[in-house]
Amino acid sequence: SAVISQKPSRDICQRGTSLTIQCQVDSQVTMMFWYRQQPGQSLTLIATANQGSEATYESGFVIDKFPISRPNLTFSTLTVSNMSPEDSSIYLCSVEGEPGSGANVLTFGAGSRLTVL
């Protein structure tokens, strides 16, 4: 399965600022997924990023708050804009772990833990 590198691994940010998280995959993939993991809650899909097209956002998430780039088949970024303490969370990048199997197996990066003060 693919190996995913995410950075930063953690950061402490000030309210009102923005932070960009990078996700690098060691192989070409069609879709990349961005998840949010809040304490005591399940993983929530933010958006799906396809190369060459705009990201598809899930209900409750908007492009102005979470702009995503997907410049090629191995790289994506997620920006958390105008951060508030409620954005403190772990953000995870993932890709399909078994492409073509139809089983939706996911491979995850180690995550980026953001704390907003």
Next chain:
Amino acid sequence: AQSVTQLGSHVSVSEGALVLLRCNYSSSVPPYLFWYVQYPNQGLQLLLKYTSAATLVKGINGFEAEFKKSETSFHLTKPSAHMSDAAEYFCAVSGGYQKVTFGIGTKLQVIP
């Protein structure tokens, strides 16, 4: 629509004791079911998956899970807990064209 319910956000077991983590699902189509494990400061790692073959699925590190359609359950078990099993475990479901839906996770504590 699909959903996952994990009973017990925290489970404690003694080292060497049986591990049982409960997961019930809801799906309008035949589901794929997964257990993922997350060790501290790491991403999620696939433990095992059910994809409509054998109902008893064996995964890594001695874990297994049984798909019971009549009970809509997919509980995770391990006969003997090891200290290294301490982690957070997530049950997940997907089916048809729907994306993966995760449960809230169960933190497993192993007591020496």
